Amino acid sequence: MKTRPHILPTIIISQFACTSLWFAGNAIVDQLARKTGLGPEIIGYVLSSVQLGFIMGTLVFAFLMIADRFSPSRVFLICAILGALCNLCLLFEEISQWALLAARFGTGFFLAGIYPVGMKIAADYYERGLGRALGYLVGALVLGTAFPFLVKALSIDTNGAMVIKTTSLLAALGGCTLWLFVPNGPFRKRSKKLQLSAGPTLFKIGGFQKAAFGYFGHMWELYAFWAFTPLALQTFNAMNNKEFPVAIATFMVIAMGGVSCMLGGLLSQRFGSKKVAQSSLTVSGLFCLVSPLLFYLDPLLFMAAWCLWGMAVTADSPQFSTLVAINVPSELKGTALTLVNCIGFAISIVSIQLGSFVLKGVNPQFLFLMLALGPIIGIWQLTKKAINF
Template identity: 70%
Template sequence: MVRFPRLPLCDNSLTPKPHILPIIIISQFACTSLWFAGNAIVDELTIKTGLGTEIIGYVLSSVQLGFITGTLVFAILMIADRFSPSRVFMVCALLAAACNLVLLSEEISKWTLLSARFGTGFFLAGIYPVGMKIAADYYEKGLGKALGFLVGALVFGTALPYLVSGTDLGSNPDAVIKTVSMLSVLGGVLLWISVPNGPFLKPSTELQLDTGSQLFKISGYRKAAFGYFGHMWELYAFWAFTPLAIKTFNLLNSETLSVPLWTGIIIFLGGLSCSIGGIIAQKTGSHKVASRALALSGLLCLLSPLLFQLPTSIFLLGWCLWGMAVTADSPQFSNLVASSIPAELKGTGLTLVNCIGFAISIVSIQLLSYLSESINPKHLFLILAIGPLLGLVSLGRKSS
């Protein structure tokens, strides 16, 4: 079993050095590039495993299930609050990369594929929420802006495998896997070397197994969490089935849009919106940014069938706008979650919300995967509007 060193006490008088946030952002980008690596080479994996179109749901859902299991374990054991978060991040980055490299096997069974993706997801639980925890340890004020850049880095990382696949390098699927795996190793080591424990870190000294139930008794935490859950119903299903949307548009309109390239661009733009939303939140507040982005993405869910009937430029514009709206609220929900709970429980609080949110994403992904066999793909995305609607109701008005 991997053992992490106990956290040393921190000097709360310290202020972040200029390099801290860029290093966290770069490392988060590098390590989360593993997330969609399997989906970016799904055609190659289809040949290796003999699976059909259902592989789209399997490949991503296995990562999500691994992430859920990992975040549940991390939350119950309070890993991010009891041990050095930078060391946890680095070890998980190395192990996630190792799991990802299994996809290089010449022959791979369905269960080997799903196990490898599950393992990658499990160790991503020590990267994404732990990266946010590290940012919270450094930025007591302006956390919404910092998380905007940080979650933007995650989105950029998610887009990277598609962008690589859409270039000449992508003609070799193994190159995609090797590239993102090496990035994960470098990102984990870079953060461990360059980012010590933050000045606002308050370590938990004992394991509290009832922490989760206690957190949901806090009104602000509960509202932010349920708003985030609505967001998660939509987000990963939108990303997973955007390639199908582009393929459908090509078939309906005799177009030849590059599926991996445009999927990468659409996801990449979501990273920009996270950063822009973080800057706007400095003036307007995280609640307003989160609620408006959630409302816009919900509206685009309802308008999605119409987009398939419009000219190519309008279709792409609409899908790119949706790609921005669907992510802009994510870091602001994380800020609302983190700011509503005691400092010594931020890591556990963020990890728990991630765990439940990603469990919800599996349901929406599998639902769309099942329905894609029986309904017109251009109507598929209407189902995603359920998430933004319920999220807005749960988020409610900003508390005074």
């Protein structure tokens, strides 16, 4: 069955628009710090609250099998609008620490109906070439994640309002666009009843288990790398008496990951998702191990190295999602993707908060060494047999 040509571009654009909510708070973290009185620890708090909300959302969505029991496009729309409303709460002139964290938690909760549900929608349309389709889709997510930093760099306001207004509007438009133009896919198999044992059942599938644990290793590194990249740029500036524009440089590093997701999707058509994921983990793991030395490079070489790392750290993400999706029954794809996301993002909170704790006694130059644990675990899992690709 031939898929209509507008489907994949529409999903990609909608995913980009809605996931711009993810780092909207981190892009204006300095302004939020002034409002709330929080110190440097706000970096970890703001992102971890989104991650925690996402985890709780994915738990609810997976437990109730929302994406498999109801129209994914409708779920996407509702969550996009509610996530945008939570994001708009950051515009309040006076906002307490707890209100800030609650707003970011709410945004994360409703992102659980956007990111994994978007992948579920793609899986409902593409049985063949899913690695390529998810490469584009996760690439859109990465670009959406980077987008708030670009808006901040180009904005003339000093209170971050433009970032919040732009990302909220984009999210609402993205939800409406997908709902209007992407109906339920031809390969969708609706689950007609709630299966409370679906999670434990999935982990009994060998291919799913290996793909999931590989993804967990990837997630140990990914969001901590993104969260602390602005700090790494500030540290490089301080060590070398330079003035790198942190916002635009952070956008470039994260955005390059979007490009690598798309390239990885194309390469997966020739070499397979497993090989692309394993190569990506190897390169990003090596960058973790040599990261302290990067701060002594020439500025252009430092930026080039950090951008290459930004590409490697994300290229495996859609391939792990592909491996998860093709190793489970069709009627459980949405639940499988949501469950794996839930656990993966819980792991990312641990690495982010550990990084925040380590910063109290360690020079930021050495912070990224601890992230090597993730690629090591991921590579170990991928060397095992039983993964279908």
